[in-house]
Amino acid sequence: MAKAASSTVPAGSSGTAAAAAGEQQQQKHRVAVAGASGRMGHMLIEAIRASGDCKLTGALDIPASPAIGNDAAAFLGHASGVPVSADIRAGLAHSGVLIDFTRPEGTLAHLRVCRDLGVSAVIGTTGFTDRQKAEVEASARDIAIVMAPNMSVGVNVTLKLLQMAAGALASGYDIEVIETHHRHKVDAPSGTALKMGEVIAHALGRDLKQHAVFSREGITGERDPSAIGFSSIRGGDIVGDHTVLFAGTGERIEITHKAASRSTYAEGSLRAVRFLAGRKSGLFDMFDVLGLR
């Protein structure tokens, strides 16, 4: 495995002595973005540009993307000097970390090259099968990875609230996870909803695979009290809402997170980039990044 020398690059390019001193003090994180012309790709490129400590050094998309060959920041009316490329190896050549919000098969293809080049990864993609997740885990033996179905601070704090609520409402409360997303989302339930279900099941000592109910239709019979139900709503441009309902007798509790902008996911991803600096291997999540474990 050819390890990348460093994940950072000098911040400035000016030749003055003051700039040189500044360069020594501040090293920028060299970040490549996969899915560069997607909804999250655009948001990430904008966040990297606005950040003081990250620099876009690679941009990947699929060969069929009309963005291939264009400047990755052209949609901002800015020239980053980084073209969108379908060549994974070339797209990662100058980067210390890849942020990937694509599709599971794309993420795994990118990860194989990251592993080969010693490039760390922040994975936001959702919809992985257990087998695909195992491949991510195997990659983390060689490179450092942050993987989370939701990078927002708010959702990760919500997961902590759910841990506490599930423990306290262990019996007598029916648990339902309801998620609402835009019409373009391709996976259901959302990765966040599944993670909420996992956190709750773990707090209750249940196996989510045995207790998850993903659909109801026809004569379903009465509700199994140990079920954890999931409902998915798709429509319009809704960024992402998640509610967990604990329905008891005579009362109900709803814990809700609503995202109004994808910027929250992008900012969380940059926090993950900073967390990975100096780490050589291991699989981490946003609890690790945010100190919530």
Ligand SMILES: NC(=O)C1=CN([C@@H]2O[C@H](COP(=O)(O)OP(=O)(O)OC[C@H]3O[C@@H](n4cnc5c(N)ncnc54)[C@H](OP(=O)(O)O)[C@@H]3O)[C@@H](O)[C@H]2O)C=CC1
């Ligand atoms: N963890 C988190 O905080 C968040 C996670 N997500 C997840 O991120 C992923 C992307 O979401 P979003 O940006 O809305 O989706 P988009 O469809 O807008 O963007 C996906 C990007 O990946 C590209 N792509 C599609 N298939 C492949 C492939 N096989 N290999 C490589 N690239 C591919 C697309 O190219 P093209 O458009 O040309 O098809 C596009 O550029 C989803 O899994 C979503 O659930 C989203 C938001 C937050």
Ligand SMILES: O=C(O)C1=N[C@H](C(=O)O)C[C@H](O)C1
């Ligand atoms: O596809 C999306 O948009 C989102 N996907 C993530 C998920 O599946 O949980 C995170 C967020 O809800 C937005």
